[in-house]
Amino acid sequence: MKKKISIENVAKLAGVSISTVSRVINKSLSVGKANRIKVEKAIKELGFKPDFLAQHLASGRSIPAVGLVIPRYEGAFYSFYALQLIRGIGIACDNNKLDLFLHITGSLNLGNMSSLSGVIFADIIGNRKHLEAIFAMNIPCVVINNIIEDLDVDCIAVDNQAAAKEAVEYLINLGHKKIAHVTGDLNTQAARMRLEGYKDALNKNNLSINSEYIVETDYSRQEARGAAEKLLNMEDRPTALFVASDSMALEIMGVISKEGLEVPKDISIVGFDDNPEGLYAPVSLTTVKQPLIEIGQMAVDRLKVLVEKRPDKKEKISLPCEIVVRDSCRHM
Amino acid sequence: MKKKISIENVAKLAGVSISTVSRVINKSLSVGKANRIKVEKAIKELGFKPDFLAQHLASGRSIPAVGLVIPRYEGAFYSFYALQLIRGIGIACDNNKLDLFLHITGSLNLGNMSSLSGVIFADIIGNRKHLEAIFAMNIPCVVINNIIEDLDVDCIAVDNQAAAKEAVEYLINLGHKKIAHVTGDLNTQAARMRLEGYKDALNKNNLSINSEYIVETDYSRQEARGAAEKLLNMEDRPTALFVASDSMALEIMGVISKEGLEVPKDISIVGFDDNPEGLYAPVSLTTVKQPLIEIGQMAVDRLKVLVEKRPDKKEKISLPCEIVVRDSCRHM
DNA sequence: CTGAAAGCGCTAACAA
DNA sequence: TTGTTAGCGCTTTCAG
Numbered sequence: 001m002k003k004k005i006s007i008e009n010v011a012k013l014a015g016v017s018i019s020t021v022s023r024v025i026n027k028s029l030s031v032g033k034a035n036r037i038k039v040e041k042a043i044k045e046l047g048f049k050p051d052f053l054a055q056h057l058a059s060g061r062s063i064p065a066v067g068l069v070i071p072r073y074e075g076a077f078y079s080f081y082a083l084q085l086i087r088g089i090g091i092a093c094d095n096n097k098l099d100l101f102l103h104i105t106g107s108l109n110l111g112n113m114s115s116l117s118g119v120i121f122a123d124i125i126g127n128r129k130h131l132e133a134i135f136a137m138n139i140p141c142v143v144i145n146n147i148i149e150d151l152d153v154d155c156i157a158v159d160n161q162a163a164a165k166e167a168v169e170y171l172i173n174l175g176h177k178k179i180a181h182v183t184g185d186l187n188t189q190a191a192r193m194r195l196e197g198y199k200d201a202l203n204k205n206n207l208s209i210n211s212e213y214i215v216e217t218d219y220s221r222q223e224a225r226g227a228a229e230k231l232l233n234m235e236d237r238p239t240a241l242f243v244a245s246d247s248m249a250l251e252i253m254g255v256i257s258k259e260g261l262e263v264p265k266d267i268s269i270v271g272f273d274d275n276p277e278g279l280y281a282p283v284s285l286t287t288v289k290q291p292l293i294e295i296g297q298m299a300v301d302r303l304k305v306l307v308e309k310r311p312d313k314k315e316k317i318s319l320p321c322e323i324v325v326r327d328s329c330r331h332m
Numbered sequence: 333m334k335k336k337i338s339i340e341n342v343a344k345l346a347g348v349s350i351s352t353v354s355r356v357i358n359k360s361l362s363v364g365k366a367n368r369i370k371v372e373k374a375i376k377e378l379g380f381k382p383d384f385l386a387q388h389l390a391s392g393r394s395i396p397a398v399g400l401v402i403p404r405y406e407g408a409f410y411s412f413y414a415l416q417l418i419r420g421i422g423i424a425c426d427n428n429k430l431d432l433f434l435h436i437t438g439s440l441n442l443g444n445m446s447s448l449s450g451v452i453f454a455d456i457i458g459n460r461k462h463l464e465a466i467f468a469m470n471i472p473c474v475v476i477n478n479i480i481e482d483l484d485v486d487c488i489a490v491d492n493q494a495a496a497k498e499a500v501e502y503l504i505n506l507g508h509k510k511i512a513h514v515t516g517d518l519n520t521q522a523a524r525m526r527l528e529g530y531k532d533a534l535n536k537n538n539l540s541i542n543s544e545y546i547v548e549t550d551y552s553r554q555e556a557r558g559a560a561e562k563l564l565n566m567e568d569r570p571t572a573l574f575v576a577s578d579s580m581a582l583e584i585m586g587v588i589s590k591e592g593l594e595v596p597k598d599i600s601i602v603g604f605d606d607n608p609e610g611l612y613a614p615v616s617l618t619t620v621k622q623p624l625i626e627i628g629q630m631a632v633d634r635l636k637v638l639v640e641k642r643p644d645k646k647e648k649i650s651l652p653c654e655i656v657v658r659d660s661c662r663h664m
Numbered sequence: 665c666t667g668a669a670a671g672c673g674c675t676a677a678c679a680a
Numbered sequence: 681t682t683g684t685t686a687g688c689g690c691t692t693t694c695a696g
Contacts, residue, residue, distance in 0.1 A: 004446075004469065006673055017683045022675060030681055047468055053385040053447050054673035057688045061675095065433070077422040083415065090409040090418075090434065100434040101397070104426045114336075115385050136379055137336065280612045338689055349667045354691060362665055386689035389672045393691095 005046045014042035025050050056115055062139075065099035066303055067119035069130060072104045080247065080275040081292065085122055085144070088296020096304060105130060114139055118303040121146075125187050140306035142299050146189045147316050154306065155316045156298050158290045160190045163321035164197025165204075167270050167288050168242050170323055172205050175332030176240040176268060180213035182227045182252065184244035191219070194244050194272065213238055217248065224248035228255035232267075239332065240268040246275035246287050253281060253328070264330035274324055284326035291319055337378045346374040357382055388447055394471075397431035398635055399451035401462060404436045405551075412579065412607040413624065417454055417476070420628020428636060437462055446471055450635040453478075457519050472638035474631045478521045479648050486638065487648045488630050490622045492522045495653035496529025497536075499602050499620050500574050502655055504537050507664030508572040508600060512545035514559045514584065516576035523551070526576050526604065545570055549580065556580035560587035564599075571664065572600040578607035578619055585613055585660070596662035606656055616658035623651055 007025075011018040016035050023031045024039045031039075042048075056063050068089055076082045086102070093100045101116055113119045118140035121131050134141050135153055142154040171179050181198040184191030195214070202209050215230055217223035224243070231238060232255065243249040249271030253263055263269055263283045271278055271287040278285030298317070305311065339357075343350040348367050355363045356371045363371075374380075388395050400421055408414050418434070425432045433448055445451045450472035453463050466473050467485055474486040503511050513530040516523030527546070534541050547562055549555035556575070563570060564587065575581035581603030585595055595601055595615045603610055603619040610617030630649070637643065 004673085008673080018674080019676085019683060019685095020681090023682090026675080032681060035682085047465060049446065049465060049469070051389075051446065051673055053388050054688090055675075056385050057383075057389055057672090057690090058674040059676080060688075072426065077419050077426065083419065086418070086422075087409050087415065090436075093434075094404065094409065094436045099436075102422065102425075102432040102434060104422075104431075114381065114383060133379060133381060137381075276608070336689085340689080350690080351667060351669095351692080352665090355666085358691080364665055367666080383689055386672090387691075389674090389688090390690040390692080392672070 004051070005048050007048070007050065009046055010039065010042045010048050013046060014038040062115055062117045062307070063099075064097070065101050065116050066093060066300060067101040067103055067113035067116045068122060069103050069105055069113065069119060070122045071125050076104055080273055080277070081245075082122070084292035085296050088293035089120060089300055090296075091293070092297040092300030096300060098300070117307050118142070120144060120299045120303065123188060123190070125185075140303055140310075142302050142306070144295055144299050147318065149316075152314050154302055154314045156295050156302065157318055158190075158295070158321050159318045160193035160321075161197040161200065163288050163290075163323075164194040164242065164272075165201045166197075166321075166323055167272070168198050168201035169205070170286075170325075171240045171242065171268060171270065171329065172201060172207070174240075174268065174329055177207055177332075178210075178213070178236065178238040179207070179240045179242060180215065180231050180238035182224060182231070182241060182243040182248060183214065183216045184219045184248075186216055188219075191244055198242055217244075219245055219248065221247060221251040224251040225255055228252040232256065232259050232261065238267070240329065241270070243269060243271050246271035246273040246278045246285060249285055249287070249328075250275075250277060250281055253283070253285070257282070263328050268329035270323075270329060279326070281328075283328050286326045286328045287324050289322045289324050291321070295319065336383070337380050339380070339382065342371065342374045342378055342380050345378065346370040394447055394449045394639070395431075396429070397433045397448050398425060398632060399433040399435055399445035399448045400454060401435050401437055401445065401451060402454045403457050405457075408436055412605055412609070413577075414454070416624035417628050420625035421452060421632055422628075423625070424629040424632030428632060430632070449639050450474070452476060452631045452635065455520065455522070457517075472635055472642075474634050474638070476627055476631050479650065481648075484646050486634055486646045488627050488634065489650055490522075490627070490653055491650045492525035492653075493529040493532065495620050495622075495655075496526040496574065496604075497533045498529075498653075499604070499655055500530050500533035501537065502618075502657075503572045503574065503600060503602065503661065504533060504539070506572075506600065506661055509539055509664075510542075510545070510568065510570040511539070511572045511574060512547065512563050512570035514556060514563070514573060514575040514580060515546065515548045516551045516580075518548055520551075523576055530574055549576075551577055551580065553579060553583040556583040557587055560584040564588065564591050564593065570599070572661065573602070575601060575603050578603035578605040578610045578617060581617055581619070581660075582607075582609055582613055585615070585617070589614070595660050600661035602655075602661060611658070613660075615660050618658045618660045619656050621654045621656050623653070627651065 007018050007021050011021045021039050024036050070076055114137055121143045123145045144156045147155045147157050183195050186192050215227040217227050271285050274287050274289035278287055339350050339353050343353045353371050356368050402408055446469055451466055453475045455477045476488045479487045479489050515527050518524055547559040549559050603617050606619050606621035610619055
């Protein structure tokens, strides 16, 4: 078991003081050439690496990494959504030579993300407290996929409401009148907004809102099945479905065909996410594409600005989505 | 700009010494009930969160996170391979309530992964030095996708050589004799082993190795195109291709059809990775599936063992792959 | 059960 | 240009 070599060992070997060693580590100009060389030699010999935690502690500098806090939910790592986000953020971190500190927050323990350059919160649901803590410490942070009005923090999200409205109007324009909505987890702002958008579209087009046609889920494929069964067995079956996520939509398509019905002949369906899986379903899925990767990149870029300039003006950015028309909807 | 609240503030507010505060933070039993309550109240009031860097420094404890070092290569975050690995490791970290510290190592700067519980190295190519540094510090680490013989470190990889051999023999059994190989980046052990396996298969079946039939690339789609063009324009064109990655194979399929040829009629092709994209190509791609997610999980599990038990016996694990037969190869 | 004091490895004034 | 000396925020003996 080797012990850690510290700056002191180096100093001793080089025959200088620890401050001199510290100086060469930090590339301070004011070190004599002779000493610098001696120190560098000693560092190499010992294989010394400064402890970045100690460096941080002593200097107050933040460590060059951004934190990404994702709520722990069923299959965070399986979800297309989360993976795309990680990807976008990862790319941006890489470009900026930042490390990425991924923290999947379970219930209570508000992790330890202080002392990072900044942190990104993906979706605020279980982790609102965590956000508040970081925010209170005045650590740069940006929230994605959630517009938080009551906290002066930067937010980048997609305009879920407008996107949902657009999707449902697409269905309406196709002639559908009986349109159901399978929601996501309504603890989630995105799901709530999607639901609002659904209602907006109906209202605007003078279609009444049938609460039977709104089925809540937690985004799981499991509950999607349940929702599908309920909806398909209604006496007044909807002719179209707007589903809050592609993975649920796909699951539902399975149920539909198992029930002996056909998409889009008997029932039209539009999803949300533009999950590539949807492309290769028996009938390719019409869906709403969110600019997930871009969001990730914007978040990191914004964080950089926050770290470097500490602007006091916060931004709440809402990005548009795009509806991707494929084969799962038909004209009535 | 709020200043950080420290243990001292808490102590003052609670009217006790900082050691007492420290004790309640660390759940030491020996704190009087009255004091404990006072301290907890103060902590809540101040919203105090212990600085984990300082905790680490003072206690010598490692921080509950595993590092993942990935060499910086073109599109690390776009590659299916890397993403699967991250996913597997992410899942395992989540299960173990560990954070994941992702470090994409560029050239020189050997990051700062000491003081983590352990670190996983994905592919050793530019970062051999980095590995040695961590290893020398006696920090638990495991290398994946690379069996390193000359360092007593845990390794988990896929048996690329056997897998490649199997893939090529599959082609041979189909009656192919003129089989070319588009390699990956030969700086990579995986690519080298794949090449060896290719040769093994040929040798074992008394087919001569035609060096013209071996085209090196760096795994990029770009170079894959070049390789395809070269191979397709040979007077003695191969009838089958074994390509070191699915994404290259897919690219090559594109070139093939652009040249007016057909897969598998004119040319058979097998890839490597089991990238889902291959499933949905015009002709679905026969490929080799690596247990990437499992590798990630095994790596984390192994790390846990290393951290907890510090066994001195290292393991070099080589996992089998599985060939996934689809439609891109034909019988001669 | 509790407090005082000595560090953990490093940086940052301040002197020299 | 260098060395000395305080700390950074916390844990951990060691007394009491």
